[in-house]
Amino acid sequence: xxxxxxxxxxxxxxxxxxxxxxxxxKLERKGRSYWGLCPFHSEKTPSFSVEPNKQFFYCFxxxxxxxxxxxxxxxxxxxxxxxxxxxxxxxxxxxxESEDPKERDRAKRxxxxxxxxxxxxxxxxxxxxxxxxxxxxxxxxxxxxxxxTIKKFGLGYSPTGWDELTRVLLENQFPEDLLLESGLSxxxxxxxxxxxxxxxxxxxxxxxxxxxxxxxxxxxxxSMPKYxxxxxxxxxxxxxxxxxxNYARSSPSKRLLIVEGYMDVISLHQAGIDFAVASLGTxxxxxxxxxxxxxxxxxxxxxxxxxxxxxxxxxxxxxLEEAGCNVRVLIMPEGKDPDEYVRNNGPEKFKNLIDRxxxxxxxxxxxxxxxxxxxxxxxxxxxxxxxADTLAEHDNPIERELYxxxxxxxxxxxxxxxxxxxxxxxxxxxxxxxxxxxxxxxRGRRLGGQKKEDFxxxxxxxxxxxxxxLCHENRFYKLISENYSPESYRDRKAGEIxxxxxxxxxxxxxxxxAELLSDMDPGSASYLVRLSKTKGEISEPEKAIxxxxxxxxxLKLEDLQKQTIERIKNEQxxxxxxxxxxxxxxxxxxxxxxxxxx
Numbered sequence: 001x002x003x004x005x006x007x008x009x010x011x012x013x014x015x016x017x018x019x020x021x022x023x024x025x026k027l028e029r030k031g032r033s034y035w036g037l038c039p040f041h042s043e044k045t046p047s048f049s050v051e052p053n054k055q056f057f058y059c060f061x062x063x064x065x066x067x068x069x070x071x072x073x074x075x076x077x078x079x080x081x082x083x084x085x086x087x088x089x090x091x092x093x094x095x096x097e098s099e100d101p102k103e104r105d106r107a108k109r110x111x112x113x114x115x116x117x118x119x120x121x122x123x124x125x126x127x128x129x130x131x132x133x134x135x136x137x138x139x140x141x142x143x144x145x146x147x148x149t150i151k152k153f154g155l156g157y158s159p160t161g162w163d164e165l166t167r168v169l170l171e172n173q174f175p176e177d178l179l180l181e182s183g184l185s186x187x188x189x190x191x192x193x194x195x196x197x198x199x200x201x202x203x204x205x206x207x208x209x210x211x212x213x214x215x216x217x218x219x220x221x222x223s224m225p226k227y228x229x230x231x232x233x234x235x236x237x238x239x240x241x242x243x244x245x246n247y248a249r250s251s252p253s254k255r256l257l258i259v260e261g262y263m264d265v266i267s268l269h270q271a272g273i274d275f276a277v278a279s280l281g282t283x284x285x286x287x288x289x290x291x292x293x294x295x296x297x298x299x300x301x302x303x304x305x306x307x308x309x310x311x312x313x314x315x316x317x318x319x320l321e322e323a324g325c326n327v328r329v330l331i332m333p334e335g336k337d338p339d340e341y342v343r344n345n346g347p348e349k350f351k352n353l354i355d356r357x358x359x360x361x362x363x364x365x366x367x368x369x370x371x372x373x374x375x376x377x378x379x380x381x382x383x384x385x386x387x388a389d390t391l392a393e394h395d396n397p398i399e400r401e402l403y404x405x406x407x408x409x410x411x412x413x414x415x416x417x418x419x420x421x422x423x424x425x426x427x428x429x430x431x432x433x434x435x436x437x438x439x440x441x442x443r444g445r446r447l448g449g450q451k452k453e454d455f456x457x458x459x460x461x462x463x464x465x466x467x468x469x470l471c472h473e474n475r476f477y478k479l480i481s482e483n484y485s486p487e488s489y490r491d492r493k494a495g496e497i498x499x500x501x502x503x504x505x506x507x508x509x510x511x512x513x514a515e516l517l518s519d520m521d522p523g524s525a526s527y528l529v530r531l532s533k534t535k536g537e538i539s540e541p542e543k544a545i546x547x548x549x550x551x552x553x554x555l556k557l558e559d560l561q562k563q564t565i566e567r568i569k570n571e572q573x574x575x576x577x578x579x580x581x582x583x584x585x586x587x588x589x590x591x592x593x594x595x596x597x598x
Contacts, residue, residue: 003084003095005504008069008518011084014091017055017068017514023294024075025324039075039290040064042322044395049533055514058529065529067517077240077287080519110234113182116174117204117212117235120184123165124156124202124215133157136201139220143263144343149270152247154204158197158217162188165195183214183230197228203262205236205280206246213241216262216280227261229280239285242277244269245295251275254297257330257354258284258316259338267339271347273354276338284316289323300357302330302338314367317360328357361403364390384411388418392425458555459490461531466548467497468531470505471513473541477505483549493524550594557591 018034021027027034027050038048038059047061058065064074072083081103088095097104127133128150136157140150158165166185170176176193179185185193200217207213214230230236242248244265248256253275259265261278268276275296279288292299299320303313313329320327330353332341342350358366368386372379387407391400404422408415470480481502489495497516504511513532517525538544564584571577 003081003099007093007095008084009515011088011091011093011095012055012067012069012514012518014093015068015087016052017057017071018050018052020068020087020090021050021057021071024290025293037324038062038064039323054512054532056517056529056532058526058533060533063530064522064526065533066520066522066525067514069518070520070522070525073522075290106234109178109181112174112178113233113235114211114213116169116178116182116184117214119169119172120165120215121154121156121202121204121212123168124158124204125154126156127159128155128157128201132159136220139201143267143339144270145266146270149266152269153266154206154212155266156202156204158195158200158202160199162194162198163192165197166193181233183233183236196230200228203243205230205241205243207235207241208246208249210246211235214238214280216243218262238280240287240291241280242288242291243280244277245291248275248277249295255300256292256296256298257300257302258292259302261337261339264338267342268350271342271350273342273347273350284319286319286323289319289325292320293323293325297326298328299325300328300330300354302332302353302357313363317363321360327360329360329363330354330357331363361390361394361399365403365407380411384413384418385421388421388425392422456490459552460494462548462552462555463489463491463494463498464528465531465535466545466552467494467501467516468513468528468536469538469541469545469548470501471511471516472532472536473545474505474510476542476545477502479542480545480549481505484552488552497524497528547598550598554591554594554598557587557594561587561591 025036025039027036034050035046036048037046038061041062043061048059050057056067057071069083072086128136186196188194197217200219203216204212205214214236217228251274255275257276259276259278265276265278301316372383374380394400404418405415408418486495486499489498564580568577568580
C-alpha cells in the first residue's frame with residue numbers, strides 16, 4: 001500500500017465518476033446509468049456505461065471496468081500512484097508522502113529532474129542572450145520572433161562546447177546518474193559526461209502545470225539531424241505531451257490547432273493565434289488525441305501539404321476520429337508551412353485559412369478523388385466505391401445522407417444506388433462486430449498476470465462472484481467468512497482480494513465494490529465489475545450466496561474424492577483401504593445432499 005487506505009478512499013469519493021468521465025467523452029443518461037462510446041475500443045453504438053450510484057464504469061464491448069481510479073489509469077496511461085495524484089490535484093487534496101520507500105525515492109528524483117531542467121533552461125536562455133548566442137539571436141530575429149516571444153517560450157541556445165552545461169550542473173551538486181537520467185547529458189566513449197545538446201537553439205517543453213519536462217534543439221545551419229529531442233525520462237513522455245498546450249489550453253477559443261513544429265506553434269502564438277499546439281517529433285498518438293479532446297470542442301489539423309504531411313494528416317485523422325474529436329482539416333497552400341505562411345501573409349489571412357478548414361469527410365473523400373483521374377468508368381467506379389467505404393465508416397446518419405446525395409448528383413448516379421452500397425458495408429461491418437463480440441470469452445486474459453498454478457478455473461468465477469456479492473451485501477459477511485475464509489480461496493488473486501475485503505469489513509463494518517477496486521490492477525477490477533454488471537443483480541442474495549458456497553464445497557469434496565480414489569489404488573494395506581472407502585462413501589452422500597441444494 002503506497003498511501004493509507006483512508007486517503008485513497010477520500011480521493012475516490014471526492015471525484016465523482018460521472019463528472020470525471022464526462023471530461024473525456026459525451027455521456028447520455030438512460031435509466032440509472034450513463035452511456036457513451038467506449039474510449040478504449042472503436043465502436044459505433046454506445047456500450048460504455050457509468051453507474052453513478054455504484055461509482056464504477058463498465059464497457060460491454062471490451063469488458064473493461066473499474067472505479068474512477070482505473071478509468072484515469074487507462075485513459076491517461078498512468079500508473080496507480082500517478083492516477084491518484086492526478087485525481088487528488090483535481091479536487092485540491094494534498095497527498096501525504098508515500099509510505100513506500102521506492103515511491104518516495106522516485107518522487108524525489110522526479111522533483112530533482114524538474115529542478116535540473118529549470119536550471120538547464122536558465123543556462124540556455126542566458127547563453128542565447130550572451131555573445132555565444134549572437135548567431136542564434138540573428139536566426140530567431142530573421143524568423144520574425146520578438147524578444148517578448150523568445151522570453152515567453154523560454155527559448156535558449158546550447159553552446160558548441162562538449163560539456164559546458166554538464167560542468168555547470170555538476171558544480172551545482174547534481175549527481176552524474178541524475179544528469180544521465182534527465183537526458184541532458186550522455187556518456188562519451190571516453191567515459192566522461194558530455195552535453196546531449198550542443199550548438200542548437202533550445203525549446204523548453206512545458207507540461208500543463210508549467211514545469212519544464214524536456215527540451216527540443218534545432219541547428220541553425222544545414223547539419224543533421226535538424227532537430228534533436230529529449231529522450232523519455234521519469235518526467236517526460238513524448239507520446240503524452242503536446243508542445244504549447246500550457247498556453248493554448250487557456251485560449252478563449254474552444255479550438256486547438258495541431259501543427260508540426262515548434263516554430264509553427266511559436267509564430268502562430270505571436271500572431272495572436274494562441275490555440276496552436278504540436279506533437280513532439282512523433283506521429284499523433286491516441287493519448288494526445290484524448291488530451292486534445294479534453295481541452296477543446298473542435299480540433300483542426302494543419303500538417304504540411306506534401307505527401308509526407310498528407311500521410312501524417314490521414315493517420316492523425318483516424319486517431320482523432322477514434323477519440324471522438326470534432327475534427328476539421330486546414331489545407332495549407334502548396335509548399336508552405338504555418339510559420340512561413342503567417343510571416344509572409346499576416347495573421348488575418350491565416351485565420352481565413354482556419355475558417356475555411358474542411359470537414360473530416362470532405363478531406364477523406366478529397367484524398368480519394370485525387371487518387372483517380374476519372375477519365376474511365378473503371379476509375380469512376382473505384383472512386384464511388386471508395387466514397388461508399390468512407391461514408392459507411394461515418395457515424396452521423398444525417399451527414400451520410402447529405403454527402404451521399406451530393407456525390408450521387410456530382411457523379412451522375414442515383415442516390416438510391418449509392419445509399420444501397422453504403423448500407424451493404426454498414427451491415428457487413430455490423431455482422432463482423434457481432435461475431436467478434438460473441439467469440440470473446442468475456443474475461444480475456446488472466447487477472448493480474450497470474451501463473452497457471454495460481455488459479456483453478458473451476459473455482460475462479462465462483463470465488464470472484466462471492467466477493468462481488470459480499471461488496472453488495474456487507475450484512476452477509478459472517479455467513480461468508482465462517483464458511484469460506486481467505487485461506488479457502490483457490491484463486492490466488494481472489495484470496496488476496498478476500499483478505500483485503502474481510503479486513504475492511506472487520507474494521508469498518510462496510511465496503512462497497514468501488515472502494516475495493518480503488519488500488520486494484522485494471523484486469524482484476526474489470527473482471528469484478530463485469531460480474532457485478534452481468535450477474536450481480538440478484539433478488540434473493542442470501543439464497544444466491546448459499547448456492548455459491550455449496551458449489552464451492554462440492555468442488556472441494558469432489559477433489560478429495562479424486563485424491564481418495566488414487567490413494568485407494570496405491571494403498572496395499574487392506575484396513576487402510578477400507579477406511580478410505582468409508583470416507584469416500586460419506587463424502588459421496590454429502591455431495592449428493594449439497595447438489596440437491598443448488
